[in-house]
Amino acid sequence: MLNFGEILETVNMVREEHFDVRTITLGLNLLGSVRETAEKTADAVYDHICRTAGGIVKVAEDLELKYGIPIVNKRISITPASFLTQNFSGKEIVLAKALDKASKEVGVDFLGGWTALVHKSMTAADRSFLESIPEVLASTDRLCSSVNVGSTRAGINMDAVKLMGEVVKKTAYLTRESDSYGCAKLVAFCNAVEDNPFMAGAFHGTGEGDAVVNVGVSGPGVVYKAVKEHPEANVTDLAEIIKKTAFKITRVGQLVAKDAAAALGAEFGIVDLSLAPTPVVGDSVGRILEEMGLETVGGHGTTACLAVLNDAVKASLHGVRYSVVTLLTNHLFPP
Structure with a gap:
């Protein structure tokens, strides 16, 4: 239904x-x-x-x-x-x-x-x-x-x-x-991977087939919004919220990847979920961590918040690669 x-x-x-x-x-x-x-x-x-x-x-x-x-x-x-x-x-x-x-x-x-x-x-x-x-x-x-x-x-x-x-x-x-x-x-x-869809590091490894479609999806803004809507959530609830959100994002990528592979006569490879930031306002990993309760990125608790985020996303992905930019610099806060 x-x-x-x-x-x-x-x-x-x-x-x-x-x-x-x-x-x-x-x-x-x-x-x-x-x-x-x-x-x-x-x-x-x-x-x-x-x-x-x-x-x-x-x-x-x-x-x-x-x-x-x-x-x-x-x-x-x-x-x-x-x-x-x-x-x-x-x-x-x-x-x-x-x-x-x-x-x-x-x-x-x-x-x-x-x-x-x-x-x-x-x-x-x-x-x-x-x-x-x-x-x-x-x-x-x-x-x-x-x-x-x-x-x-x-x-x-x-x-x-x-x-x-x-x-x-x-x-x-x-x-x-x-x-x-x-x-x-x-x-x-x-430790370069053979099926990375993102540039500039993408290459088609020798362990891959003749033609393979790999899809990269991005959704830091979606995760940020989901976390922001639950300010009173404890760590366990927060992990569950992030997990469900990441699953929804990834399912969209999988749907697109399978259709693209079928249309191109290629195999379906992987969906790579990236929470890497972009210059768009609100599209920031750092904001997610701070919305989780961190005072400021780089301060005490940064690694713990990142571990919660990382673990929650991975728990939702069953065979889907997940990558997150963890550089704790101003690049996490696009203008």
Whole structure:
């Protein structure tokens, strides 16, 4: 039986509480597109992306109309590009430009996966790939890059860390005319995950299928409103309120993800719930913590409040990834 109260609640989530599907990200396996030369590989990759992902923007727009939920970004992630360039070190830019051209052709906002996994060691080709990153980010518009420099099991590859410092500096210099924007499209990871839908760190891991849809949803404003409406709630009740709210947010993302996957002929991957803040007023993780009873973010009790929030959200998600920005800085309080 329909519950009209819950229907109106969902409408208000979108209209007043800044809830949205932050991204639909189509992950593509490009290992089958590797050829003998950089030029042939670039052509094969371009054709594969245009053929497989050509409908992603139309699908997202149709789902927006169908469900009335804003879908902010349409993105693609690919097999770590360093796997594709092993045979033509020094000519990585050829592939990068083909990827950028393909992303523009299909109309996505970003393409992630200019990625190297060097958490334990580097090959000569990996080093060449890392050295190509500044030029690639400076000469492309939609390509995003990430490098995994460490893992819990292998530790941190300090040679890669040193090289990444040089890469960041050179990227900033080469994109200085655009406020060093290239650095905003570059991320260094430890323990990088294979199915991240968010940029700039998205890439399509080798453990994934040929084509997989991963969706990222964002709803700090929704959680904030739910907490604010229950000022007298104790910790147990508060956790239950957050849990129920997170479940509703995630179900919307799952609905969109499954429909998108079916329309694109891809597998359904994961829904990544992010409480990361945006510049929109009221869309702040810090405000959630303070509404829970914290005097000020960074003060005594911050970690405890964050633990309650984290645990409550995770308890509602059964197999859904949850990520929260926990940097206790002014970035938690968008203007």
